[in-house]
Amino acid sequence: MTHIRRSLTISNETRHLSLVRAVVSEVLDASTFDGKTRNKIIVAVDEALANVVEHAYQGGTGPIELGFDLDPEKLVVRIRDNGVRFEPSAARLTAQIDIKEHIRLGLKGGLGLFLMRQIMDEIQYVHDTEFVNELILTKKQPPPAEAPAGA
């Protein structure tokens, strides 16, 4: 399988989310993930990016760099910004969602990070490298199905 690398830079505006979903979908076309998993990965990346778009620049504007790296073993997505340093608490990284309680309390948010965790194998927050924030999402690929004999 080909090693695929894509990168793009967007401004922190939600109108760009659909474009990024289309790019993720293109990258995943070359993967061995099944259709259901591909759709979930698109959701996970969208959730991660939407959080960065909403919070990184605290009402100001700034660029967000995205990198997609698909090799035979895994997909790695990097979302980088130079906004305000963000590190979710350990509690948020392990919290379970009680949707009944969310509805009882009329909560609107709080689902994105949980979805990312449910879908991806690894979520890593890295700081103060070339960027203030780098969010790295990793999903292992299943091995390719063996070609039928004689094919």
Add this chain to the structure above:
Amino acid sequence: MAEFEIQPSTQSARGKPVQVLRLAGQLDAHTFPVLQRELEAIARKDEPRVVLDCEGLEYVSSAGLGVLKKMTRDFRTKQGDLRLARLPEKIDNVMNLLGFSQVLRVFGGLDEAVASYADA
């Protein structure tokens, strides 16, 4: 840019009005305010009974789902409800990750969803 549209109509179940919103396109962090405004307008009525016809919905993110859970609470507080019909499989898969099926009533058919309000 994500496109998202709502076509509202009114049907009735045992003489009571049911607001049907036919959703089409992508419901994400960019487009969710469109749905939120529509549902907030309905929430001002007494006993808001709503069915979201999701057959044309191509994508939903947590921003869209957040609107659903917030407005479900608001509608139920006023003895109404928010119910879903014709949910595409890929959207159902995401909602199941969050356990939405435990708290929202989902119907395979639109007529069935509207008629469910006749039982109330």
